[in-house]
Amino acid sequence: MTTEANELPTTDSPVMTWARVRLLLLIVLGLLVVWLGAKSWRIGRAIQSLLDQQTAVNSLMAEGISGIDPAQADNIIHTIRQDVVTLHKETAVFMPLTPHLGWLPKVGPLAIAAPQLMEMADAGTETAVYAYEGLKPALLVLQDEANAGSPLPQLVDVLADAQTNMALAQQSFQRVVNARQQISNEDQFPERIQTAFIMFDEWLPLAQNGLMITQVMPALLGHDAPHSYLLLAQNEDEIRATGGFISGIGLLTIDNGEILSMDFQDATMFDAASILENSQAYDYPPQPLQELMGADYLLLRDANYWPDFPISAQKAIELYQIVQPQIRIDGVIAIDQRFISLLVEATGPVSIMGSDTVITSANAVQSFRDAFNIKDGQTTLEWLQNRKAFLSTFSAAIRQKIETEPATLDLITLARNMFTALNTRDLQLYMIDPEITAVLTQLDWDGRLENPTHQDYLLVLDTNVGFNKTNLYIDRATEYEVDLTDISQPKAHLKITYHHTGPVNDTACLQWVSYDNAPTYLEVANQCYFNFLRVYTPQNSELTWTTQHFIPGEMRVTEQTWAKEGQAINEFANFTTFTNFLVVPHNQSLATEVVYTLPSTVVNQHTYQLWVRKQAGSKTEKVTVTIVLPTGSHLSGFTAPQPPTTSESIVTFTFELTEDTLISLTFE
Numbered sequence: 001m002t003t004e005a006n007e008l009p010t011t012d013s014p015v016m017t018w019a020r021v022r023l024l025l026l027i028v029l030g031l032l033v034v035w036l037g038a039k040s041w042r043i044g045r046a047i048q049s050l051l052d053q054q055t056a057v058n059s060l061m062a063e064g065i066s067g068i069d070p071a072q073a074d075n076i077i078h079t080i081r082q083d084v085v086t087l088h089k090e091t092a093v094f095m096p097l098t099p100h101l102g103w104l105p106k107v108g109p110l111a112i113a114a115p116q117l118m119e120m121a122d123a124g125t126e127t128a129v130y131a132y133e134g135l136k137p138a139l140l141v142l143q144d145e146a147n148a149g150s151p152l153p154q155l156v157d158v159l160a161d162a163q164t165n166m167a168l169a170q171q172s173f174q175r176v177v178n179a180r181q182q183i184s185n186e187d188q189f190p191e192r193i194q195t196a197f198i199m200f201d202e203w204l205p206l207a208q209n210g211l212m213i214t215q216v217m218p219a220l221l222g223h224d225a226p227h228s229y230l231l232l233a234q235n236e237d238e239i240r241a242t243g244g245f246i247s248g249i250g251l252l253t254i255d256n257g258e259i260l261s262m263d264f265q266d267a268t269m270f271d272a273a274s275i276l277e278n279s280q281a282y283d284y285p286p287q288p289l290q291e292l293m294g295a296d297y298l299l300l301r302d303a304n305y306w307p308d309f310p311i312s313a314q315k316a317i318e319l320y321q322i323v324q325p326q327i328r329i330d331g332v333i334a335i336d337q338r339f340i341s342l343l344v345e346a347t348g349p350v351s352i353m354g355s356d357t358v359i360t361s362a363n364a365v366q367s368f369r370d371a372f373n374i375k376d377g378q379t380t381l382e383w384l385q386n387r388k389a390f391l392s393t394f395s396a397a398i399r400q401k402i403e404t405e406p407a408t409l410d411l412i413t414l415a416r417n418m419f420t421a422l423n424t425r426d427l428q429l430y431m432i433d434p435e436i437t438a439v440l441t442q443l444d445w446d447g448r449l450e451n452p453t454h455q456d457y458l459l460v461l462d463t464n465v466g467f468n469k470t471n472l473y474i475d476r477a478t479e480y481e482v483d484l485t486d487i488s489q490p491k492a493h494l495k496i497t498y499h500h501t502g503p504v505n506d507t508a509c510l511q512w513v514s515y516d517n518a519p520t521y522l523e524v525a526n527q528c529y530f531n532f533l534r535v536y537t538p539q540n541s542e543l544t545w546t547t548q549h550f551i552p553g554e555m556r557v558t559e560q561t562w563a564k565e566g567q568a569i570n571e572f573a574n575f576t577t578f579t580n581f582l583v584v585p586h587n588q589s590l591a592t593e594v595v596y597t598l599p600s601t602v603v604n605q606h607t608y609q610l611w612v613r614k615q616a617g618s619k620t621e622k623v624t625v626t627i628v629l630p631t632g633s634h635l636s637g638f639t640a641p642q643p644p645t646t647s648e649s650i651v652t653f654t655f656e657l658t659e660d661t662l663i664s665l666t667f668e
Contacts, residue, residue, distance in 0.1 A: 070139050077132050081125040088122045109188035116179040123175035130172060131211070134158075134165030142406060150403040152221075152257035160218040170211040177208060206419045209443050216436045226255040228327060230313075230320055232334040233264060233391055234304070236617035237369075237469040237525060239462050241534075242304040242312050242447060243336050243425060243617030244471075248391045249300060249320065252333070259403065264395055266388040271299040274323045281322045292465045292532055292581060294558045307461055307536070307615070308572065309334070309447025313430035331431040336617050337365045339426040343398065346414035350397045359394065368394075369472075374518040383518045423659050425616035444660075447616065451538060451574045455609035456482065456602040459536035460496055462615065466530030467512050467557070469521065473502035474529050474584065475619065478657075481626040482598070484608060490598040491544075494535060497591045498584045502526040505586035511557045528555075529584035533566075533592065534577050536613075540599040541576040543568040547592040549582040566594065606636075609664040614657050625653045629667045639664040 095118065101111040110117070138158045141151045159166075186197045220227070233248035234240065250264035275282065275297060282297040286305050289295040295302065303316040313332035320329065344350055345361035352359065359367050371390030374383040402409070421427035428447045431437050440446040451457045460478055464471055476498055483491040502525065509528035513519065546566030553561040566580035584590045602608065612623060629635065629649040638644060640663045641655040653663055 068139060068143075070136060070143075073139070074132070074136065077125075077128055081129050084121045084125045088118055091118060106190070109185050110190075110193070112185060113183045113189075116182045119179040120176050123172050123179065127169045127172040127176065127211075130165045130169035134162030134169070137161070150258060151406050152259070152403065154257075156218055156221045156223050156257035159214060159221075160223050163215060163218075166211060166214050170215070173208060173211055177204065180204065206416060209419060210415060212439060212443060216439050219433060219436055220431070221257045222254045223256050226253060226260065227330040228253045230317055230329050230332045231262075231264065232304070232316060232332060233267075234334055234336045234617060235469070236336045236338065237472040238464045239471045239615070239617055240302075240304050241307040241461060241463060241615075242309050242428065243334060243615075245464070246301045246304060246316075248388055250391075250395070251324075251327070259399060262395055262399055264388075264392045266385075267301040269385070270323070271301055275299065278322050282319075288463075288532055288579070289465075291558070292530075293467075304334070305463075306571075307447075307459065307534075308449035309425075309428050309616075310430050313428075330433070331429065331436075334428040335421075336426050337368055338424075339421045340364045340368065340394070342417035342421050342426065343414075346410050346417050347398065347401050348408055348410070350394070350401055352393055352397050359397075369521045372521040372524075374520075378518075380516065380518050384515060424614070428616065449536070449572060449575070451536075452611070454601055454604040455538075455611055456490075456492075456598060457536065457538050457575070457611050457613070458494070459534075459613040459615065460494075461534040461536065462618070463532040463534070464530065465511070465532050466527060468527040469525040470500075470502075470527050470529045471619075472522075472525040473500055475499040475501055475621070477622045477624075479624045479626075480610075480612075481628070482602075482608070482610070483628040484603060484630050485628055487603055487630050488600050490600065490602055492537070492541070492594075492596050492598050494594040494596075495591055496533070496593075497589060498529065498531070498582075499589045500529060500584045500587055502587055507586075509555050509583060509585055511555055526586065528586060531582050531584065533580045533582060534571075535579075535594055536572075536575045536577050537596065538599055538602060539574050539576055541568075542597045543576075543578055544595040544597060546578065546580055546594050547582075549580065549592065551581065551583050555583065606633075606668060607664065607666050609662065612657060612661045612663065614659055614661070620656050620658050623655055623657045623661075625663055627651045627665065633667040635665060636668045637666040 091114075095115045098111045098114040102108040104111055135158065138155055141154045141158065144151070180200075186194060189197065218224075229252045231248075231250035231252055232246050233250070234242065234244035235247045236244035238245035238247075240246075246267045248264045249267045249270055250262065252262045253260040279297070282299070284290065285295040285298040285302060289298070289302060289305065298305075298315070298319070300316060300319040303319055304312040306312045306315070313334070316332055317329045321327065340359075341361045341364040344359055344364050350359045351357070357367065368390060372387050374380070374387075378386070418427065422429075422443075422445045425447060429440055429445055430447070431440060437446065441448060449459075458480060460476075462471075462476075476496060479495040479497075481493045483493075505526050511528075511530050513524050513527060543566070548565045549562070551562035553559045556562065562581055564581070566578055569577050569579060571577045578594050578596065580592060580594075582590060582592055608627060610625060612625070627650070629651065631649070633649060635644070635646055635651050638651075640653050641661055642653060644651045644653045644665075646652075651665060655661065
């Protein structure tokens with residue numbers, strides 16, 4: 001056989017194969033460098049644009065709403081949105097890797113949370129675009145200096161037209177909320193970003209709730225038909241179940257944002273005139289008001305006997321319509337003195353027509369108290385008939401301010417303060433419309449008394465039955481101990497301490513105040529504190545023992561000596577309520593205690609939760625909650641306003657109760 005020496009090999013040599021692979025790798029690497037370079041350029045350009053927009057936003061907002069250029073605002077919002085969309089797109093390929101880069105110095109924690117941070121930015125800017133597109137016409141309305149009348153009707157029209165955009169904004173913002181909930185390492189972020197997160201978390205509920213409430217605002221403001229609301233002015237210096245004694249009542253009628261009428265009158269005078277003509281139309285009051293105050297009828301001024309605001313509101317409507325049956329009431333709005341202060345902080349100083357009085361957020365509450373006092377030249381009868389007239393004068397002044405000077409309102413402060421008032425129940429709403437009611441219930445803004453299952457519950461409720469304003473001088477502290485040693489039968493021990501901080505008063509403790517000599521507001525306040533106490537606990541709680549208080553008959557308006565023990569009643573279906581009656585003398589302290597067993601359902605497996613509800617109108621108070629864990633157990637996790645102190649199996653939480661508070665702990 002012969003072999004052809006010039007025959008080529010059928011496969012490449014190893015040297016040639018490696019050369020080709022190397023060439024291919026170099027090409028891929030080059031393309032990768034080009035790709036990364038392009039990405040880096042686009043990412044860098046987007047970041048620089050965002051930084052530039054931050055300066056533009058600060059400049060745009062410098063002069064408030066009146067100084068905002070709508071065209072510039074539109075450009076800034078859409079530019080920011082486009083920059084974020086670019087960043088989201090260009091960085092998407094890297095996001096699966098970033099959670100594994102926590103080892104990087106300084107930026108490691110941010111890398112871990114990068115996917116969630118980018119989702120927050122993307123959803124947040126999308127929310128901003130939807131909201132701005134919907135509400136942009138409102139900016140033009142507020143800036144229209146040629147608009148001589150109230151801009152409120154036009155603003156309501158804007159809200160009504162913006163419903164689709166606001167619904168889309170709400171959906172987008174839920175993505176922001178979901179992403180934020182997935183970030184748990186923010187305490188490791190750089191200090192500047194931690195500060196931004198603290199601010200974001202503070203404003204998040206306001207934004208979330210605001211997007212929800214704006215969808216029913218047109219209906220609330222009478223967009224489709226005039227609405228009339230019963231107004232209840234509650235005085236928290238005389239504490240009652242939903243906030244305070246109803247000192248004034250009013251009627252607000254609004255048609256597509258235009259206030260057709262708003263008036264207030266003395267609730268006591270309203271009742272006095274009505275009972276003379278319609279006594280047969282009134283029912284007996286709840287038994288405690290009969291027994292403790294000698295009341296013969298349930299009058300409008302006492303309609304807020306029930307801490308469930310919808311129940312009290314419905315009763316107030318019923319009693320108002322005894323006098324005004326022809327007026328259709330669409331809801332009830334209850335406010336107190338602290339609400340006035342929050343409102344004026346946003347409106348700015350309010351001048352009272354015909355006087356040199358100027359109401360500010362700092363002096364609002366004191367101005368209402370001072371207005372109670374007799375004026376020079378008044379007779380006692382004139383004083384009795386006019387001591388609450390300031391409420392009508394102020395409401396007229398605040399109405400004029402809102403209607404004629406809307407551009408002067410601090411809308412950010414207004415929104416923040418209204419949400420604060422709703423959360424602290426200085427402002428309470430009850431609406432007949434079921435769609436509005438559903439939203440208010442979801443936001444927990446209707447004052448409904450609810451107790452979720454499988455948890456503990458505590459509402460300490462005071463009712464001033466002394467015909468005075470003594471709560472101005474009353475401070476309260478609550479100590480609550482739950483013993484879970486026997487988890488099948490938890491035990492509770494509640495101690496409530498009242499401190500009367502008023503000046504020393506040598507007069508006798510009496511359940512009434514004489515108005516014969518036109519006493520000043522502070523004189524009406526510096527009286528002994530006659531308190532009907534109710535403690536709301538989970539259903540099937542059982543009373544073991546309470547402090548027994550002795551009150552001699554000569555102190556009481558009924559002249560009957562009180563020597564009864566506290567008792568358990570079933571006032572609401574899902575609660576067991578413990579009651580008592582006590583008197584705190586001038587400038588003294590008094591403690592009362594309740595011992596009871598809780599149903600075993602307050603512990604769910606290895607979790608104990610306590611919902612501490614703040615009474616509407618009550619002052620901030622110190623609360624101490626102590627939980628004794630089951631024998632051999634230890635704390636494994638908690639949620640609370642402040643970290644607890646622990647000692648073996650005892651866990652103690654101490655906090656200031658400013659609004660409803662949830663304490664949750666798990667044990668092993």
